[in-house]
Amino acid sequence: MTNQLLDAGFLDDQCLTGPLPEEWLLLPTVALTKRRYSWLLTLIVVVSGLMVAQWWWDSHWLFPLVVACWGLTGLIFLASWFYLPLDIRHTRFLLRTQDFLLQSGVLWRRAALIPLHRVQHVTISQGPLQKRFGLATLKVYTAGGLDAEAALADIEYSVAQALSEQLSQLIPRGDTDAEH
Numbered sequence: 001m002t003n004q005l006l007d008a009g010f011l012d013d014q015c016l017t018g019p020l021p022e023e024w025l026l027l028p029t030v031a032l033t034k035r036r037y038s039w040l041l042t043l044i045v046v047v048s049g050l051m052v053a054q055w056w057w058d059s060h061w062l063f064p065l066v067v068a069c070w071g072l073t074g075l076i077f078l079a080s081w082f083y084l085p086l087d088i089r090h091t092r093f094l095l096r097t098q099d100f101l102l103q104s105g106v107l108w109r110r111a112a113l114i115p116l117h118r119v120q121h122v123t124i125s126q127g128p129l130q131k132r133f134g135l136a137t138l139k140v141y142t143a144g145g146l147d148a149e150a151a152l153a154d155i156e157y158s159v160a161q162a163l164s165e166q167l168s169q170l171i172p173r174g175d176t177d178a179e180h
Contacts (some may be wrong), residue, residue, distance in 0.1 A: 024092035024103070031154035034133040039080045041129075043073040045105050093152055095166055100140060102150045112150045118142040119149075119171050122164045126157065136160040140167065 086173040091104040139148035
């Protein structure tokens with residue numbers, strides 16, 4: 001079996017979401033806002049929990065821990081403020097007639113080439129923040145695995161629906177004429 005990424009025909013194959021390789025589809029800019037809200041909410045919940053624990057037990061020894069957590073929260077939020085735009089910019093996807101390509105990662109790059117003949121099913125999910133911002137997560141499941149082969153988080157809901165429909169239509173099915 002030849003590697004489709006190295007095959008000369010790879011670049012000439014019909015692309016359904018845009019030409020290769022310059023115009024991969026990227027995540028929408030609202031995904032950045034959603035991810036920042038998610039980080040901030042998580043950090044606030046953790047620090048608030050420590051503050052409640054300090055108040056509940058009236059322990060003065062917890063005060064330095066709470067102050068340190070607030071400082072750490074600020075540092076993590078600032079770091080995520082600069083990291084998240086890079087992560088959004090480096091996540092891209094491409095649907096072609098024979099396969100689905102996903103690429104992501106800033107420090108650790110990941111790329112997945114999923115042949116459509118291996119796809120079993122596709123799911124779309126939305127968390128509360130994703131619903132608020134009109135985003136969704138598309139998961140592609142392949143033969144031989146219990147977990148999703150690839151998950152594409154924070155894409156526009158309408159794009160997730162369109163990709164799910166296209167993937168479902170492109171998944172090769174058994175020859176039904178041979179069964180009758």
